[in-house]
Amino acid sequence: MEKATRREWIGLAVIALPCLLYSMDLTVLNLAVPHLTADLKPSAAQLLWIVDIYGFLVAGSLITMGTLGDRIGRRKLLLWGAVLFGAASIIAAFSTSAEMLIAARALLGVAGATLAPSTLSLIRNMFHDPAERTFAIGVWGTSYSLGGAIGPLLGGALLEYFWWGSVFLLAVPVMALLLVVGPILLPEYKDPEAGRLDFASALLSLVAVLAAIFGLKWIAEDGFSWQPASIIIAGLAVGAIFIDRQRKLADPLIDLSLFRSRAFSTALAVNMLGCFVAFGSFLFTAQYFQLMLGLSPLQAGLWSLPSAAAVVAGSMLAPLIVRRIRPAYVIAGGLSFVAAGFFIMSRVGGADSLAILVAGTFIMALGFGPIFILTTDIIVSAVPPERAGSAGALSETGAEFGGVLGIAVLGSIGIAIYRGVMADAVPDGVPVNAADAARDTLAGALAVAAELPERLGAGLAEVARDAFHQGFVLVTIIAALLTVALAVVVLRVLRNAGAGDAVREGAVN
Numbered sequence: 001m002e003k004a005t006r007r008e009w010i011g012l013a014v015i016a017l018p019c020l021l022y023s024m025d026l027t028v029l030n031l032a033v034p035h036l037t038a039d040l041k042p043s044a045a046q047l048l049w050i051v052d053i054y055g056f057l058v059a060g061s062l063i064t065m066g067t068l069g070d071r072i073g074r075r076k077l078l079l080w081g082a083v084l085f086g087a088a089s090i091i092a093a094f095s096t097s098a099e100m101l102i103a104a105r106a107l108l109g110v111a112g113a114t115l116a117p118s119t120l121s122l123i124r125n126m127f128h129d130p131a132e133r134t135f136a137i138g139v140w141g142t143s144y145s146l147g148g149a150i151g152p153l154l155g156g157a158l159l160e161y162f163w164w165g166s167v168f169l170l171a172v173p174v175m176a177l178l179l180v181v182g183p184i185l186l187p188e189y190k191d192p193e194a195g196r197l198d199f200a201s202a203l204l205s206l207v208a209v210l211a212a213i214f215g216l217k218w219i220a221e222d223g224f225s226w227q228p229a230s231i232i233i234a235g236l237a238v239g240a241i242f243i244d245r246q247r248k249l250a251d252p253l254i255d256l257s258l259f260r261s262r263a264f265s266t267a268l269a270v271n272m273l274g275c276f277v278a279f280g281s282f283l284f285t286a287q288y289f290q291l292m293l294g295l296s297p298l299q300a301g302l303w304s305l306p307s308a309a310a311v312v313a314g315s316m317l318a319p320l321i322v323r324r325i326r327p328a329y330v331i332a333g334g335l336s337f338v339a340a341g342f343f344i345m346s347r348v349g350g351a352d353s354l355a356i357l358v359a360g361t362f363i364m365a366l367g368f369g370p371i372f373i374l375t376t377d378i379i380v381s382a383v384p385p386e387r388a389g390s391a392g393a394l395s396e397t398g399a400e401f402g403g404v405l406g407i408a409v410l411g412s413i414g415i416a417i418y419r420g421v422m423a424d425a426v427p428d429g430v431p432v433n434a435a436d437a438a439r440d441t442l443a444g445a446l447a448v449a450a451e452l453p454e455r456l457g458a459g460l461a462e463v464a465r466d467a468f469h470q471g472f473v474l475v476t477i478i479a480a481l482l483t484v485a486l487a488v489v490v491l492r493v494l495r496n497a498g499a500g501d502a503v504r505e506g507a508v509n
Contacts, residue, residue: 004136008126011185012136014178015119016143018082021174022115023147024154029054032155035164042098049102052217057109059400060210064202066117066393067253071197073190074118074125074389079182081114086175093165120392124380125189134377135319141373142315149308153301189385201253204242209397211235216408224412254390258383264391266493267378270331271395272402273486274338274371277479280406281342284414284472285361291442292465292472293354303358307365314369327374328494334374335487337367342480346473360476372399378494410475417471418442425463429456442468 029051036042042050069077088107095101123140127133158166215232219225246252259265289300314334321330341364348356376395383391422439430438430452438445438460445464449457 003129004127004132007185011126011187012123012139014181014185015122016139017174017178018078018085018115019119019140019143020147021085021171022112023144024151024170029167032159032164032167035159036101039164040095040098040101042101046098046102050098050105053102054105054109054112055400056210056213057106058112059213059397059404060206061110061113062117062393062397062400063205063209063253063390064197064393065113066121066389066391066396068197069114069118069121069389070190070387073188074121075182075186075188077114077389078118078122078186079179081111081118082175082178082182084114085111086172086179089168089171089175093168095165116396117389117392120376120380120395121389122186122189124392125385126187130381131319131323133381134322134374137377137380138315138319138373141369141376142312145308145311145315145369149305149312196251198245198249198251198253201242201245201249204238204245205253208235208239208242209401211238213400213404216404219408219412254394255387258387258391258394261382262493263378264382266489267375267382268394268398270486270490271372271375271379272398273482274335274368274375275399275402276406277338277342277410277482278368278406279403280410281345281364281476281479283407283411284475285345285357287442287468288348288357288472291446292468293357303354304361306358307361310362310365311369314366315373316369318370318373321370322374326495327378328490330370331374331494332487332490334367334370335483335490338364338371339367339480339483339487341365341367342476342483346476346480348472349469410479413478414468414471414475415441417474418467421467421470422464425467427456427459427463430460438464 033047033051036050037047065077065081084107088104088111092101092104092108095104119140120137123133123136127136154170155167158170211231212235215228215230215235218228218231242253243256246254246256286300286304289295289303295303318330318334341360341362343360344363345357345360348360379395380391418441419439422445426435426438430448434448434452438448442464446461449461449464451457452460
């Protein structure tokens with residue numbers, strides 16, 4: 001098996017740069033929201049679009065971009081994406097209106113969608129040795145974790161001394177460096193028999209993914225209603241049309257034969273469901289740190305650093321462990337760590353709550369690292385190299401869906417428990433409007449409690465925190481049980497899949 005040279009390993013460092021930046025861009029905006037709101041004065045709807053449009057267009061464009069890279073070349077797509085990302089970052093930094101910033105964030109989303117599938121498919125072609133490829137994917141995944149961890153720290157430092165737009169300029173020198181060294185260090189790969197890009201399929205995939213994710217996010221924020229449900233149903237209908245079209249095309253956007261591989265399909269499902277429990281639980285963990293334990297945003301961020309370090313450690317240890325143990329057992333072991341972390345978190349309460357929460361999130365994060373790295377490795381290794389872009393795009397799209405679905409489903413369960421408990425728990429004497437706000441969310445209840453007489457406010461805050469605690473415990477137990485069930489499935493289906501090799505049951509040829 002051909003070993004990677006120094007050029008490939010240096011090229012891997014180059015590939016890691018845009019991945020790190022991609023996840024940083026998802027986090028730094030949240031810090032800048034108060035500052036840009038004061039400057040641009042967006043409406044409530046405009047502010048939501050400023051925050052959400054990036055993720056929407058990343059998710060909606062991934063499939064098209066992954067297939068486009070297979071056709072025109074992975075390096076070419078990455079470099080053009082870098083140009084667009086850098087230009088859009090400058091536009092965002094110097095935006096003079098909410099509309100201008102929304103447009104810039106939309107361009108960033110389209111550019112961001114080029115990064116994950118093109119970098120992952122380049123790794124598939126640069127590293128032919130299975131063990132080296134697994135390690136390279138570990139570095140690739142770690143770069144995302146590092147970006148998410150250092151994004152808030154760098155963003156906070158910039159906002160301390162500069163205007164809100166400075167957080168977007170972090171991307172410019174990184175993308176400039178990529179444009180200089182990328183053509184030198186990164187080889188070009190494309191599928192010589194890929195055929196033409198079907199624009200109708202690209203449009204159908206965009207509409208289907210955007211509609212489904214938009215509807216799920218609406219449910220996560222405002223609860224279930226027929227309006228978001230109808231949007232999701234419409235998205236699924238468009239998705240069915242898209243799939244039917246792929247069966248008939250000579251050069252489909254997605255080769256449906258990929259799903260004949262049990263290893264590919266199961267790894268894709270595990271990756272998506274891992275994101276389901278991860279993002280669904282993170283929603284509540286962040287609130288628990290601040291609203292239940294009274295930590296400031298900075299303090300909450302600092303206490304979340306151990307879990308960020310655990311993800312990095314798990315991601316880097318996974319390639320070493322699978323040299324001796326089959327991936328199925330390592331993934332199942334990671335899922336066991338995740339389940340144990342959730343069970344520990346379900347015991348939160350009392351004087352040791354902070355220690356329990358930090359320990360639980362640390363153990364959970366340590367398990368997530370191997371899961372995401374090894375499932376990604378199986379996904380890209382279970383397809384021929386010329387289809388790596390499509391496989392990487394499917395992996396990232398599944399992860400996006402899993403995250404949004406987890407927030408919607410687990411978030412809805414937690415909110416339902418909170419509202420059910422609060423329906424009859426609001427103390428007598430709380431004004432009607434204030435009681436309605438308190439029954440809606442914990443944040444609303446604490447805001448109301450701060451404005452009431454001390455004794456009445458303390459009573460309202462206590463019952464609200466108890467209601468949130470009950471919802472949090474139920475969500476963590478559900479997540480733990482789902483993770484255990486997932487570990488059993490992995491052991492049954494993936495037990496014969498080797499690390500980084502193209503073990504394909506019902507394989508794609």
